[in-house]
Amino acid sequence: MPGGRHMRQAEPDRRDRALMLAATLARMGVGLLTFMVLARALGPAGFGGFAAAAAYATLVALATDYGLATSALRLAAADPARSGEIVGDALRTKAILVALAFPAGAALTLWTVPAGDTGVYLLVFIGTLAYSFADLTLVAARAHRRFATEAGLVVTTSIGILAITATVAMVTHDTLATAAAFALTRLAYLVATRLRLRALFHRDHRPGQHAIRATLRQAAPYAVDNILTVLTGQVDVLLLALLLSAHDLGIYQAGGRLVQVIVPFAVVLSSVHLPALSANALRGDDDAFRRQSRRITIEFAGFGLIGGIGFALLGPFVTRHLYGPAFDPLLPLWPGFAAYAMLRFAAAGFGIQLAALGRIGPRILVQIATLLGYTIAIILLVPGHGLGVTAWALAAIGGGTFIGLGAVLWRSGRADRAVAAVLLMVPPVAGGLAWGAWVGG
Structure with missing residues (x-):
């Protein structure tokens, strides 16, 4: 029946929601368990430094999304045949924004972060950016309602991310080694996501300046909202890092980071x-x-x-x-x-x-x-x-x-x-x- 067919297209069915819930719970579970293990393994001061780096990195990674995820999902869902082109333009636009933000971020890190922590911040930034690129790539799957593909990718890679990062933290009790595991596992997640969804992208599509400008223009209404949403989830750490000792910040982060994990994953779940x-x-x-x-x-x-x-x-x-x-x-x-x-x-x-x-x-x-x-x-x-x-x-x-x-x-x-x-x-x-x-x- 036409009406029934239209209704199935218009509203996400139970299977879609269940698959997106599985992916969201995997993300949330990995985030919660990883931070709990790191807090135990690194102690309040070490964990406070690591979590502060993660907060700053998350702010940069999601701010450079510039509303691209929401904008691309709306456009790609309306025209699934062009989803690879639309998401590809969004990914290249994000890469340009990251490249523009990198010099300022690097200079600020070198100026404000103790020399011994620079490597930790760099590795955490790499891992966080890789994760955000992978999540933006998954918009192509959502536009095609391929929630099973996303759920399978997220669940399997999440298990590996948790196992490797937690093992390194518990064995070494070293912040730098843990940051290296954090970066490598998330880079692997990006590679796996890109390989799994490569059929949705057009290899010969190379957006010019006009396409990049159009992508920025279409995402602009969501950009400020996206940055403020991210800042709402990170402002506590950004402010408290200036007002609390590393030890007290680690205490706060052991609870605050667990709770703040819900913010990005509530957004992911809502995207279905x-x-x-x-x-x-x-x-x-x-x-x-x-x-x-x-x-x-x-x-x-x-x-x-x-x-x-x-x-x-x-x-x-x-x-x-x-x-x-x-x-x-x-x-x-x-x-x-x-x-x-x-x-x-x-x-x-x-x-x-x-x-x-x-x-x-x-x-x-x-x-x-x-x-x-x-x-x-x-x-x-x-x-x-x-x-x-x-x-x-x-x-x-x-x-x-x-x-x-x-x-x-x-x-x-x-x-x-x-x-x-x-x-x-x-x-x-x-x-x-x-x-x-x-x-x-």
């Missing part, structure tokens, strides 16, 4: 919905858009609740039994981290709907406001109160993002009523979860 959601928005099919709005809103709020409960319960257990006594100051921070996890994951569901509607301006304003509020709070509170306020400040930025994006989405007039229900229910649930974890701890 973006092609169909954008198509419904552009066609003006409000009924189909609201059906997906309800599903996404409830799905992401549910994942947020699971994540919040997981961090509230497992965080103290991991601290006591995996990290060891050196990380005991982390214990009081878990309630704030749990509240942040719930709020931030739920907010990602609102964010992807606004992206599909093309409401990028309001997203940018919300993120600027929350970033400014967080920055002011950290600068004023941390010097006097130290580590204890850091997790609660992070929870506040999650709450501001959740309420701001949800309010904008509801005011658009095109969202499902589930958005209003989740807006009213999630903040008190997150607060109750944090209070329960605080009392229980």
Whole structure:
């Protein structure tokens, strides 16, 4: 039947979501386990330095995405036959942006990083950039709805990344050796991704200056939003690295990095919905858009609740039994981290709907406001109160993002009523979860 066929094309089916969930959980699991093993193997000070390098590298890697992933996915999903050309243009544009950013980044690293840590920063930057190029390459698979291909690639390579990096860290207890393993395994992920998807790319396609400029122009509306989204996930480390000792930063990072892992992977998980959601928005099919709005809103709020409960319960257990006594100051921070996890994951569901509607301006304003509020709070509170306020400040930025994006989405007039229900229910649930974890701890 034509109508049924159209519906299958318009909305991602359960198999698509299950495959994307498998890929996302593999990414998330590797991120969580890798950071836990590194914290244990390197100790608070060594882990603090490694995690700071990872935060700066992630900021550069994702900022040079320049909104290319979202823009390319929308364009490629609308014209799958040209997906290889579209994603190829995006990859070459990103390579140019990286090349332009490299001299400034290298000079800043040499100026601000102790000489003994320069090699660690360089290797972490290489690994992080390789991972971001691989993820951008996977947009071609998503445009063709080849979620099984992506899931297979991510799951198999994630196992290798975790096994090699964790083994090197536990055997050597050396930050430089661990950074080398980090870089090599992620370069292997990039090579494997490119080889697996080579049939989707046109070998004879060489974009000229006009194509590069067009790619930049098409991605520009998403660029500021993308950079602010990345900065929201990294600003805590960027600021705290200036205000805390390496030891205290390592304590914070042992929890904060685990929780912040959810931000990029919430974005990855949401991308399974973006092609169909954008198509419904552009066609003006409000009924189909609201059906997906309800599903996404409830799905992401549910994942947020699971994540919040997981961090509230497992965080103290991991601290006591995996990290060891050196990380005991982390214990009081878990309630704030749990509240942040719930709020931030739920907010990602609102964010992807606004992206599909093309409401990028309001997203940018919300993120600027929350970033400014967080920055002011950290600068004023941390010097006097130290580590204890850091997790609660992070929870506040999650709450501001959740309420701001949800309010904008509801005011658009095109969202499902589930958005209003989740807006009213999630903040008190997150607060109750944090209070329960605080009392229980």
